[in-house]
Amino acid sequence: MNPWWLILGMLAITFSIRYSLFAWPNLHFPTWLNQALHYVPVAVLSAIVVPGLLMPEGELDLAWDNAYLLAGLVTIAIAKFSRHLLTTILGGLVTFLLLRGLFGQLPL
Amino acid sequence: MSCSRDSRIRELLDGVRHILPLLLGTIPFAILFGSLAVDAGFSPAQAQGMSLLVFAGAAQFVAITLLAGGAGVAVVLSTTLVINLRHLLYSAALQPHVRHLPSRWRALLAFWLTDEAYAVVQQRYARDDGSPCKHWFFLGAAMAMYANWQVFTLVGVFFGQRVPNLASWGLDFAMLATFTGIVVPMLRNRPSLAAALVASGVALASRDLPYQLEMLVAALAGIVVGVLLERHGRNNLSGEAAR
Structure with a gap:
């Protein structure tokens, strides 16, 4: 089988999903749907972040040296008190790298 | 409402700037993808072609893994559909903001609609400053994401074997920290x-x-x-x- 056909198939499917609602500019959503869409960012991003912190290797990891979880908690605290995105990202990353260094988890 | 040249450029650059921390997190995955695609028997052109045309990290990874395991085309395509179904939510959530744009704009932005782009773009649309050029922010963020994915797929295709311990860099934490910084204030x-x-x-x-x-x-x-x-x-x- 020619991989290019597979690639084109994947392109068609992926683009169709992403373009699905952009394709109908005159479609106006009913109130309940707009209300539901309002929760998309909070729900989707939480569903990415929390498993990312609790299971960085794909398995639940509640050990004290899970740098993802510890740094994640610090990041949440920074986000809550600073309400500033760049401060949160930098503070979180620095905490994460320090913890990884402390736990000997850096590939150096 | 029209959009002055200055504000277009400002929004475009703002979009690039806001997605930068998320680019960091995708670099190891792009390198890993390029390297695995070649291992799975793809030519360099095909590996790069998948990144250029499909541009969906998770689906690309699973496709390569399935192919390496001997799965057929139907399995790979239906898996692509399932994995990317979440983009339907993004398409719906952003539709009210892009509906006024001409179709070539809508098609381009849809082609570039990823988790990362959605995260920063929805935040821009939520800011209530009445700017008529927020789609330029979308364009800048999405374009940067695309360029980054291409460059590091290429790095993976040619140098993947020589970059050690990709997964252990922990750069994916940059993405988690960024998403946290976006969600918590919401x-x-x-x-x-x-x-x-x-x-x-x-x-x-x-x-x-x-x-x-x-x-x-x-x-x-x-x-x-x-x-x-x-x-x-x-x-x-x-x-x-x-x-």
Whole structure:
């Protein structure tokens, strides 16, 4: 089988999903749907972040040296008190790298 | 409303700037993808072609893994569909903001609609400053994401074997920190907080579902709870007003 056909198939499917609602500019959503869409960012991003912190290797990891979880908690605290995105990202990353260094988890 | 040249450029660069921390997190995955695609028997052109044309990290990884395991085209394509289904939510959520754009704009932005682009772009649209050029922010963020994915796929295709311990860099934490910084300030009321907690809990509980379906299930559960609580709260308020 020619991989290019597979690639084109994947392109068609992926683009169709992403373009699905952009394709109908005159479609106006009913109130309940707009209300539901309002929760998309909070729900989707939480569903990415929390498993990312609790299971960085794909398995639940509640050990004290899970740098993802510890740094994640610090990041949440920074986000809550600073309400500033760049401060949160930098503070979180620095905490994460320090913890990884402390736990000997850096590939150096 | 028109959009001056200056504000277009400003929005475009703003978009690039806001997605930068998310680029960091995708670099190891792009390198890994390029390297694995070549291992799986793709030519360099085909590996790069998949990144150029499909541009969906998770689906690209699973496709390569399935192919290496001897799966057929039908399996790979249906898996692509399932994995990318979550983009339907993004397409719906952003549609009200892009509906005024000509179709070539809408098609281009849809082609570039990733998790990362959605995260920063929805934040831009939520800022209520009445700018008529927010689609230039979208364009800048999405373009930067695309360029980054291409460059580091290429690095992976040619140098993948020589970059050691890719997964152990932990650069994916940059993405988690960015998403945290976006979500936490959005948790201003009980329905939002409940939506976040339920989505997190369901994502953990359904972690054994294949193909990132747990994300879709979790997001839908969170959305339903958010809407129910919002309505409940409003009913209580109107009940009190009636009394």
